[in-house]
Amino acid sequence: MKKYLFALDLKDDPALIAEYEYWHKSENAWPENLQHIRESGITSMEIFRTGNRLFMIMETDDAFSFERKSEMDAANAKVQEWEKFMDTFQQPLPWAKAGEKWVLMNKIFTL
Template sequence: MSFGACLTSILSACDLPLPKKASQPKAVVKVKPRLIVRPAVIEIITHDKAHFDYDGLFDIGKSVDGDIDDIRQWKNHFTIYLHIPNPESVLKEIKKSYPQDSIKYYEKPFYAFNRKMCADTIRAKQWENIVMTANLVNDPKLQQEYLNYHATQFKNWPEVAKGFCNANFQQLLVFKNGRQLMLVISIPKGETLDKLNPKTTENNPRVNEWNRLMKKYQEGIPGTKLGEVWVGFKPVHTN
């Protein structure tokens, strides 16, 4: 029966369709984006070590929402190892606070090892970070060879990662700025690198071979002793 036929008789048993209720707007739930923390290293090379205010670095660190390791020093070089969503915010503040000093930013590791690569994937609850630096030799061809070796290390030299697992390294990152390398080794809190590092080569001769091979690509940064290559940064404590 048509709609017109329904109008011809009030007594008609025709049922008219009920008007649709206006749909209620759905509540929009805003999901806060999950911020991804990124590892990075900032190095400050001060030109007046005697008057360098490293307490200011701690103040900058406290103003950032994230995990900032303690400040470290080797001679007139100071480093901050960052593990926060926006390391550039700290970099900006440091450049503003120390305009007279040289600032180097190690933005992203080109090599990264972690416990997921081990048979035992359990990680220590608390870590200590060891920060070291060295230079690549001043030869672009050899520098590229070094990077190529690290890009294929997990496939072609799996014994190296196995050595890190045996030594209970939690994480190992290598950064590069120009030809300067920055190495961050994370070990369980309370342990020492002197104790753990020998385990990387224990019953693992390929690691010794790797270490010998890498020697030709690395040299000490300016200020190191003759024959000295990797130098470590010591923790600095606030006054």
């Protein structure tokens, strides 16, 4: 198992933040995307929010690779539709690379 942590910002608008949370409740998530996430090798995913900052914990199986996931995402029309929809709510971090949404975080402390 591997664990990755990411950050991303939402647009600082209470109505958009509420709608983003609505679409991330288990009963409202798109089932095709949940299946796709699992098929890519992600075994667990959690998203937390404070203000308009998001924090995601992603656990994967040992075969997972970001390259394979990117290829799978690009070939999946429903994932592309979801990502375009999420652009309504999300904004890149100021230090994100062009086209980058979720920014991989570096571990700086362990107890």
